[in-house]
Amino acid sequence: MDFDFIAEYTPMYVTAAALTLRIAFWGIIFSLVTGLVCSLIQYYKIPALKQLISGYIELSRNTPLLVQLFFLYFGLPKLGIIISSEGCAILGLSFLGGSYMAEAFRSGLESVEKSQVEAGLSIGLKHGQIIRYIVLPQAISVSVPAFCANIIFLIKETSVFSVVALADLMYVAKDLIGLYYKTDEALLMLVLSYLVILLPVSIIASLLERRLRYAGFGN
């Protein structure tokens, strides 16, 4: 193990990790928004849109992100639609994550009983108010564990972004292996970087889940 080498190239990993995190951040935000909109459309059973959404969900859940990225980055330019590397990465991640988040929201929404909505209506709340004050708060707390699992999943999925020419952690590791043949050092740093990113997220997720389980049982 060559620790001078590790010290010298740590900044490269830090830059790459920052890129990964930035894209993951935007991807997750857009996934959440997409998921919320999709699940509300499905919840209210808006005709036509509903079928469109379930088509999208099946399509995105049953194809790998890598193939989606290839299509976005290499396929679409032939139609004259040229998207930058980062744009492709964020778009791909949101396309994938949107459907996962939609499923998470949907299970939360379905867990709120219909009688609650009726009770809201009978005390004279408007539809918007019912969603805002009754359905969403309960639905979100039910679906938080699924959100956390999805967030971890999406951060893990960012590891394929080197195919759309982004210098992410995998790219840096492969580069160092190819350039200097420092396989052990490069791989160690790679594993450590992902641990540093994902361990805290995973720990926070399990803490949150425990807190919410108390909330669910009311003590």
Next chain:
Amino acid sequence: MQDLGIRVLFEGSNFLRLLGGLWITVKIALISVAISFVLGIFLGIIMTFKNPVTKAITRLYLEFVRIMPQLVLLFLVYFGLTRAFNINLSGQLSAIIVFVVWGTAEMGDLVRSALISISKHQYESGTALGLTNLQVYRYIIIPQTVRRLLPLSINLMTRMVKTTSLIVLIGVVEVLKVGQQIIEANRYTAPSGALWIYGTIFLLYFIVCFPISRLAGRLEKRWMN
């Protein structure tokens, strides 16, 4: 311009080559699922032991495999393992190793949760009815476990197929690589080939995964009670 692109798909044996590439992906997924299914059942049973040592070890294994992106695991085996032991592993073999290691962890966790979800009184009422231990397992425990397990493990299968797409990054010639080769070979005669080829691969994955996840959903719904 556009029709030039779609023609690439059907020229010569291009489409068959794509299907051949897809078969490699599916084959690796199938082999890995079969092995990890068996190993996962053992792991799941071990994970229900109360022994703190096995608990700690299996837990560590599960958490590590789960937290690492599968691509990192592929790199670890394909670049790291080969160097550490001075052996030569083909891309396909490394892929199978990684997917077995990952699949066993996931499967083990599914088996564990299915086993602990069966409450103790199921065993007790079986014995109270005068069934022998073997009969309790044969008629009460195993059918329930399988019902809880099967939809989830079919889901794992689709995840496995989707994740197998990553093996192109460790140099296995599978459907994406074949697609690239076709695109490169027809770069001048069909400049818009990339759109059609990658679009087709996208649909091929969908055609493979959709029925499997549909089946899992069906079984889950039917066996919910």
